[in-house]
Amino acid sequence: MQIIDNDGFLALVNSSKFNAFLTEDWEFDQLMNHFVEQMNQGHFLIWRTGYEGGTWNVDFVSERSNQESFRDFEATIEVTDCKLFLTEYSDLTMAASYPKQKIPSNHNSELYHELSNGIYSVTVRQLFNPELDDENLESKTNFEIVLKPLDAELTNQFKKVQWFE
Numbered sequence: 001m002q003i004i005d006n007d008g009f010l011a012l013v014n015s016s017k018f019n020a021f022l023t024e025d026w027e028f029d030q031l032m033n034h035f036v037e038q039m040n041q042g043h044f045l046i047w048r049t050g051y052e053g054g055t056w057n058v059d060f061v062s063e064r065s066n067q068e069s070f071r072d073f074e075a076t077i078e079v080t081d082c083k084l085f086l087t088e089y090s091d092l093t094m095a096a097s098y099p100k101q102k103i104p105s106n107h108n109s110e111l112y113h114e115l116s117n118g119i120y121s122v123t124v125r126q127l128f129n130p131e132l133d134d135e136n137l138e139s140k141t142n143f144e145i146v147l148k149p150l151d152a153e154l155t156n157q158f159k160k161v162q163w164f165e
Contacts, residue, residue, distance in 0.1 A: 005054060
């Protein structure tokens with residue numbers, strides 16, 4: 001799956017549970033706190049890519065590949081409409097500002113991964129070092145998202161957006 005990102009954030013979203021709207025005049029810190037709250041509720045995961053934007057190749061898999069990762073994080077997410085959408089910061093900020101704007105946006109509405117409903121363990125693996133790798137990134141898998149069904153509760157306890165310093 002390929003997504004164009006202009007701001008350096010990608011997200012995985014349960015669109016039927018994610019509360020996208022915040023307020024028409026939100027401040028950046030409010031938005032980040034809202035994102036953390038939604039992650040801890042298991043509706044959403046967001047991470048910083050390390051670049052201010054690009055075209056990213058994202059693979060959804062059920063088993064971790066043998067490729068070494070630069071960094072990764074684990075979380076849980078709930079699937080309730082048999083889909084998780086891949087989205088980016090611009091879509092999220094539009095939806096945070098306007099109550100009628102939803103995730104997915106029209107131009108990213110085909111960026112989803114189908115799953116059975118339930119709770120999933122998610123491992124987001126970044127397969128490149130943003131400080132070293134700057135060539136041919138568009139020809140490689142940049143992020144690997146490992147999804148495994150869980151017979152457990154949601155366990156997220158995030159304090160910030162992943163990989164955002």
